[in-house]
Amino acid sequence: MSSTTFLRLSQLSLVTSALLSGHAFAEQQKEEQAIEKIAVYGQHHKNYITEEAQSATKLGLTIKETPQSISVVSRALMDDFSLDNLNAVLESTPGVTVEQIETDRTYFKARGFEITNFQVNGMGMPQDNGSIQGTLDTSIFDSVEIVRGANGLMTGAGNPSATVNMVLKRPTYQTQVNASVSYGSWDNKRLELDASTAINENHAVRAVFTKHKTESYLDRYEQDKTIYYLAYEGQLTDSTVVTANYVNQKKDADSPLWGALPLYYSDGSATNFDASTSTASDWSYWNNTTEQLFLSIEQAITNTWFLKASYAHLENEQDSELFYVFGTPDRETGLGLTGYASEYDHKDKHDILDIYATGKFDLFGMEHDLSFGVNQADMDNKDKSLYDRTTGNGFPAMPELGGWDGVAPVPTLTDGLTGADITSRQRSAYISTRIRATDSFSVLAGVSQVNWETEGASYGVAKDKDTDQTVPYFGAVYDINASLSTYASYTETFVPQTERDINGDYLDPITGKSSEIGVKAQLLDDDLFVTVAYFDAKQVGLAIAIPDSLPDDTRYYGADGINSDGIEVELSGQINETLSASFSYSNLNIDGDELVKDYTPENQFKLAVTHKVPEIDGLTFGLNYRWQDDTKRVQVRDAATNAALITTTQDAYGLLNLMATYDINDNMSVNLNVNNVTNEKYIHSLFWAQGYYGAPRNYSVSFNWQL
Template identity: 30%
Template sequence: MKQFSKVAQAVGLGILVGTTGFAYADDVTKIDAKELEKIEVLGKHYRNIGATGLPLAIGDTPQAISLIDAEYIALYDLNSVGDALEHSAAIHTDPSPSGRDRFAYSRGFAMNRYLVDGMVSAGRTFQSSLLDASMFETVEVIRGSTGMLQEVGQPSGTVNLIQKRAQESFSGYVNAELGSWGKRRVEGDVTGALTNDGSVKARAVAVYETADSFQDRVNSARKVIYGTISAELTDDLSASVFWSQQEDELDEFSSGLPFSYSDGSAFNGDASHNDTPSWVYEDVNQDNVMVELQYTLNDDWSIQGRYHRSDVESDGIFFSGDSLPDAESGLYRSFINHSDRENESERAELNLTGNFTLLAREHNVTFSVADASFSELEKRAFPKNSPDINANDPSSSVSIPMPVFSEPSITNSEQESKNYRIAANLNVAEPINILLGANYKDIDSRAGAGHVLSDWVNNSDTSLYIGATYDVTEAVSVYSSYTDIFELQMVFDKNGNLLDPTVGKNKEIGARYSSLDGNLNIDLALFKINQENYAINDTSAAAARIYKTVDGVESKGYEIEISGYINDQWRASIAYSNLSLADNNEGRISKIVPDKVAKFNTDYEFDGLFAGLTLGGFINWTGERHGFILAPGKGFEYPQLSAYTVIGLVASYDVTDNLNVKANINNAFDKEYEGKVAWFSSRPGTPRNYSVQLNYRF
């Protein structure tokens, strides 16, 4: 009989909206297809985070939300948060300068906010995407503005990482993996009760991984330790502590191939090309700790207190081209810097959540108060003389001596904030729910160079959230929502002043269909985003990292997803997004993000003679977009990049109830494509690669 995890049950009932990845078999929960109708009303998937912070079913939230759960992550061997985002509906990703991290875009804009269980985390955006997926139960993507959850409400959305929690029953797994380019990965996860009555339970996850790359000489290593302990202190009071440490090392990484020769002729190096000197590296250490207290006042009201601290340290020598290579000699100027960066963030919050009765109907409300601080210190040094690199002879770069660096310059920024939030879900009639929210934020910021900081700049704002859901029939519902955009910009104009915040409006309407038997789900969202005071590079300034603002930045489009069970053993999901983005920056913003993205996945679990065998695959299609190249004497040019399709395949076989063997093929047809084109370089997409895993569960 088919087995479904709890999340899969919710998907089958049409409750999990916007989910590209399905949940997969669970060794504990069994459900017969005939029982689906019985749990239709009870099977809603509730979260305390979502887009509002209210304890709502995702299907009752008037905003698009996608989930990639742990079982999907395991099936397709997605080792990092960035890998998971590649599979999330309506999300486009491209590689960072080191190539191992990911920039993520939603609705045309970069996603710069990562939360851990709804708490803001620190670190540069792509370093958060580097976090190992083994620590998380779900990667949740909330598309559109989320100003109700945090100090800012950027228009793209927010990535919320749901941590694994301790379970009372003793269980776990050990997973060993071998893959292309020397990949070796061992992962373990164990959980269980520490006391006879189960009131104290713990969970631990550990990962060790080493790998080379399709690029010559590149190698990496990763160590992860994650632990959590939960205790029922009294009948009404519980406490949980979460702690994680992740270390990543990357040596001799390449930012890509030269885009072309300086005369415009094509550069013919292959994907393995690496002309980076041997002393280029990047090390990143990320530490997180969170404490959570939950106190139940009565059947309707509870108080939650949480504290989160994040420390991210990165150190590395970065290398890239600073010109296009000469067609005859192959020589080009290099850009090199040594960066040492520290990010620290702390946040404490108190939440009061409860139910109340008004006009004979029950409603939900949440009150929150939070205090947060963030600081970033970067020491950046440049060489006194940068060596020329020969693109035609990449092996010659290995022996180039490390240059002498100048004294480092120091830049730092600080931010302190307080915010007060109220959100209410008003059940005004049987088919209608109204959501109202307000989040007042008082933020002090300053930044500067060396030990000289600017004066504190104060910004206060109240972000509003107005939404409604309406059940047209038992199977069809519609929704609409409005959210404010308020995003601080910790960058300077040419006069040395911090830019004012970006402000705007996010509007969304949607429709959801779920067949009564849970076999077909259709989700449609239409959105329109308007922004003013949007920061862009000021190319008229003599110095780098100088910005100006533009108005009239608008994004609009639609997202559609169809998912369902073809039968008890076969399921599939397809998601498609289409956007139109206009701006006043000569099209720069709109050019680097594709207008169209489509994602498909399916799997089939055999029975009978082939019982235990699961075959599946995914197709991720990225539409046309542009790169940006700095052409000598011409400013920026925007070469068009072709659409591309990446196909992955998986075969999984349960040898016994506890032992599983699995094989993955990524980019199965070895599609050659440009993952990113920026400044002077083109980063090729990852070629075909394989992995085999042996997993033992207990």
């Protein structure tokens, strides 16, 4: 997008704001009372139900009013089942698969595509891929929102998979103090402290401290996490609110997996190691540090309009020395593997600014909603890799893995310096509206004009690109009655490409298109929320190499990529005074990529239930169960016929977790969690050709105190 286009869109937003604000201000003069509080669209938890989310639009709509599938994992669900990291949260989310390929690197997928859109408090964090290094702790989150499908209106570049919004805890004006200490299998120790109080009637602060140290079922693996969180909220005037949030999260991992276990022997038969088997050396480590600062100011213009400006500064650093094992072992001896040592350092920095106005206006006797704004994200990514190709310690021959104690030659990592130095900027201007045609029928529409610029190179490959894209959003909602509504929507998003066509020009971006129809219902006095959705998503313009292109100058053409469709059913909330539940079923069909189709489960079932025992005051039982059908990965194909010669298969499996909580008194409680009760042995993911096993049966006990 040219600077002229961006300026015009910005001017359009300002002009529209002035006109609508003027009209609303005139109406405001008729009000006898002054504005006392700024409008805040927050979460209202009823156990496992949340009514509102801000990840799909900025119109202040409830989940029922938004024509897309939205799931919210509430603080209550995270607390009940000790969902202490983002992996555990998304494992409980409908239609999401957690591709845990290593101990400290994870990919998330939805509807056949990688999730690359992540937000904190509604602010997008643009990135080229969906891998998350380390594990994001949830002790600082109030909830996690997941909008499935394309969401280009809010995030710009990305896949038609989902958007994950992590909502930070906010200060409370009533003093509250919470403390929790837990101990579990493999010397798993965790401490959480959470305190919030008002400074005076207009200012409040909150602080969270978390310390988590644990060994592991995996040989040699240990992790040490420390999280600091500070939040401030202040009402400067009757119409102005400012907030500030600071996050510092550090995770040090000793003997982490880089890569994982070989899944087949040289004769083609499947390996079957102990679940504890690791390929990590005793000297390897992977340390991740994240520092985040969020600032925002909200200014009420009238009692129905406000302006919000937000700024975020994010820094992530990785420092690691890693050990990878590759090759195919002999079935009889276990030999045939080779080690591979590397030093990997990474630093990325994001500066994000978002300014928007939102509110209501009257037209043709009906009240409508409008939101518009501009966004800019500046991103710097630098990393480097070092190897040992000189001393002989960088690529040692490996002993049989089953009896290996992790002792490997210590490399001198000074060779083959390579890396990346990339600078990117994403700019967008967006507008969205909800028009009420009647009391029962609403139409939503929006458009985002996005420009993505990148300069630099990654491991010798130029990443220069300059892409403009217009991203549309359309939707409609019809309220059948006060409890039941139907909806339909069409959304898009895009991914820039650096591949060139036959003429040497850059290919157009990959376009992700997502269509969805569904039914939403709020039942049982609005305590139970139900969604049934059918979706169809596809990629258009995926770079495919032209046959017979020169290896050092490969040219590409745009083709259709993955096409997926399926159904998702979700139920969450409070069924009666003693029973709360979160249930989902998803079915996914994928065409266009056999590899993705094979390792992605077609059917998933997830259930979390808690029951307060009426006969024993303070006692609650619960279960958390998730099941997926079989997956596979073709490892070796016949070069002539393309027939599968060696295939790794993961049979269908289910994981059952149980919990029990007893409230000792109004201030103290004890919680017991037992995970993988049936001791199921399973491979975490077939996203890569390697894999490792999930945790066997384990437990944790926590003592909780609140003021």
